Amino acid sequence: MSSRIRTKVTGKLKETVFVGLLRASLAKNKLEQKLKKAIGRGGKTDLPKRIPIKAAGKMKMLMGRYYVKARVAQDDPEKKIAWITSGGPVEILHAAGVTPIYPENHAAMIGTMRMADDTCGVAENRGYSRDLCSYARSDLGSIWSGKSPIGGSPRPDFLVCCNNICGTVIKWYQQLQRIFDVPLIVIDAPFQYGEDRPEAIDYVKAQLQNMMDQVGQITGKKIEWDTFEATARRSEEAIKLWRSVQDLLAHQPAPMNSFDTFIHLAPIVTLRGTPECIDYYKMLYSEIEERVRKGVAVVPGEKYRLGWDNLAIWYKIQFLAKKFGEHKAALVVSTYAASFGYQAPYRDENDILRSMAASYIAGYINHGLDYREKELLEMARKFHLNGFVMHSNRSCRAYSLGQYELAKRLEQKHGLPTLMIEGDQSDTRAWSDEQVATRIDAFMEIITSRTT
């Protein structure tokens, strides 16, 4: 047997064994229990029992299989792994057969498992300021300490960083480049203050073209245009499906809440461009649509409907779901989950790369306050909101800067109450249950007084 075939057979065998183990352990392993607790299915509560979303089990298998494949790829010299930012053009990696790994996803898992204080502390002991994003501190601290809920991420062959989400990622990825001594591809996405500028779209398109060439050089195999185009079209289909799933939450009562959407966005971040991603969201859509048909309410007796701005607070999802649920309030839309469903108004059927470039600068977080105000108002209208909950996120200045101004505009110009919750997506040290609970109670009193 040639060494190439031997590597493939061993890889396949490893994958089968890993998937079997994963399947066997999912039912009652510690990770599962902790996840259930974090997302609000496993904790004690006086609220009526919620009907679990069946697709969640499939998603865990899908994501588990993806991580197993990545682990196998690490030992296969013919396979390449790239670490990429959540807003990066992953379609190019999938088209090249490269396995994408998301340090942000890893950091979110660290946050969900309440390991972030520990891993952030490791980075802080090396001189990284607590003002730096906790995703960056968590992930770097995990690399240096080996502490991780999934045994760490497979080592990258190269890195892809797109600054359409923030400037922090540039410095973070430069540090990763120093640690792993691998090539770094940077996609520079200009910030958009008003309408998306055509010259910005051209600038990003040229970089995407360049990235295709660079990835081809790294893998030793040119990316075929037909393969890329098919991947990009699958990505668009998955994004549309993800938007349709979220749109179902406009129904009253909401069949699922935004806390669920935080969990179910894993495939759209990681696997967009693959057939599995499309299959997953088709399945999720039909399950949620069935809930709508049957009148299943995520918050039984739903009275109030709220929007959410900024990243999830991963370690407090259960707490928040329970607290709002006690007030009969459902969170029905979030700018965070929606940000993985953005598509630019510009679309050219004959220029898929330019269309993709336009979408990669079109996200909520890459826009100025006037744009954000319009988006929030549109969400309030479409999802019949009584108010907005704004997570003033200590980690994410790109998201949080301007939130107080936005809250003022929503309240004063449009009469929409807002609640500002101070927190952090992963680092628990900035959080107080008592303070937040008191603020939620006061906010819900305001909403109740305005709606009765």
Ligand code: SF4
């Ligand atoms: S949480 Fe904010 S600051 Fe951190 S990586 Fe994401 S976008 Fe950047």
